[in-house]
Amino acid sequence: MKTIDVSKAVYSFKPAMQAVETAKPGEEITFITADCWNGQICREDQLITDVDFSILNPATGPLYVEGAEPGDTLKVSILDFVLADHGVINIIPGHGTLGNRFTEPTTRILPIVDSKIEFLGLSLPVKPMIGVIGVATTLEDGEISTGTPWKHGGNMDTKDICAGAAIFLPVSQTGAMLAIGDVHALMGDGEVCVTGCEIGARVTVKVDLIKGIHMTWPMLETNTHLMIITSGETLDKAAETASAETVDCLSQHLGISWHEAYMLTSLVVDLKVSQCVDPMKTIRAAIPKNVISINQIFPTRRYV
Numbered sequence: 244m245k246t247i248d249v250s251k252a253v254y255s256f257k258p259a260m261q262a263v264e265t266a267k268p269g270e271e272i273t274f275i276t277a278d279c280w281n282g283q284i285c286r287e288d289q290l291i292t293d294v295d296f297s298i299l300n301p302a303t304g305p306l307y308v309e310g311a312e313p314g315d316t317l318k319v320s321i322l323d324f325v326l327a328d329h330g331v332i333n334i335i336p337g338h339g340t341l342g343n344r345f346t347e348p349t350t351r352i353l354p355i356v357d358s359k360i361e362f363l364g365l366s367l368p369v370k371p372m373i374g375v376i377g378v379a380t381t382l383e384d385g386e387i388s389t390g391t392p393w394k395h396g397g398n399m400d401t402k403d404i405c406a407g408a409a410i411f412l413p414v415s416q417t418g419a420m421l422a423i424g425d426v427h428a429l430m431g432d433g434e435v436c437v438t439g440c441e442i443g444a445r446v447t448v449k450v451d452l453i454k455g456i457h458m459t460w461p462m463l464e465t466n467t468h469l470m471i472i473t474s475g476e477t478l479d480k481a482a483e484t485a486s487a488e489t490v491d492c493l494s495q496h497l498g499i500s501w502h503e504a505y506m507l508t509s510l511v512v513d514l515k516v517s518q519c520v521d522p523m524k525t526i527r528a529a530i531p532k533n534v535i536s537i538n539q540i541f542p543t544r545r546y547v
């Protein structure tokens with residue numbers, strides 16, 4: 244299996260990206276990812292003030308997927324995580340939901356033993372997830388830091404982007420240019436203090452290509468739900484976009500009116516906060532799979 248080394252990382256998604264590896268649709272590939280601090284924090288006496296901010300949130304890649312063209316969708320099935328033996332969590336004055344309530348930054352190293360995080364005498368089972376996953380952007384959107392989520396994916400910090408799930412990303416440039424980083428061993432919805440259990444990892448994924456269908460925002464498939472992941476300058480704006488995208492999706496693919504789809508959305512769709520601490524806030528709209536299936540949106544016949 245191909246592996247992309249941790250040294251091959253980008254710090255922004257943009258229209259023109261230089262691929263470091265290629266894959267065919269159907270191929271599995273491993274991305275070795277650094278933590279969001281790029282490994283710069285390894286002791287508790289190291290504070291945020293010790294960090295070089297120009298190399299934060301590295302995303303390993305990008306991967307060129309053969310045959311991917313604008314208007315297609317890249318499906319990335321998340322197969323497996325191998326985590327480092329410890330993670331790190333930080334609180335940072337001025338950041339997070341309570342950043343105005345304290346002045347001293349604090350770092351904690353989080354040892355991982357038998358797939359559990361040891362913290363405050365608690366033994367917390369890991370639930371590994373990908374914070375940053377995205378593809379090259381449109382010319383209109385231009386260059387977007389790996390710290391920001393948007394239509395191309397990016398720093399969505401959505402805890403359901405975990406093993407067993409698949410994310411569908413809109414392809415805007417030839418080759419798609421997939422990059423992955425910012426794994427968390429554990430994170431709650433919101434990521435309220437601005438960090439989860441930040442950790443280096445080996446992430447194995449399978450890439451598939453769906454021709455000629457394109458959603459505006461990323462969609463995630465879990466065992467039970469389809470989730471449309473949207474971002475905005477505020478949670479309210481992100482919720483409005485998530486609602487609008489969901490209503491349009493249900494109306495189009497179920498053949499019902501916009502008005503009917505709006506009511507159906509209100510009955511069965513959960514809006515969940517993915518994160519409320521990044522430069523854009525992220526909401527995911529979780530649609531139960533008994534309402535609509537992934538094949539109704541991305542039919543199997545469209546796969547390469």
Ligand code: CA
Pocket residue numbers: 279374375398400425
């Ligand atoms: Ca993040």
Ligand code: CA
Pocket residue numbers: 279374425426427437438439441
């Ligand atoms: Ca992070």
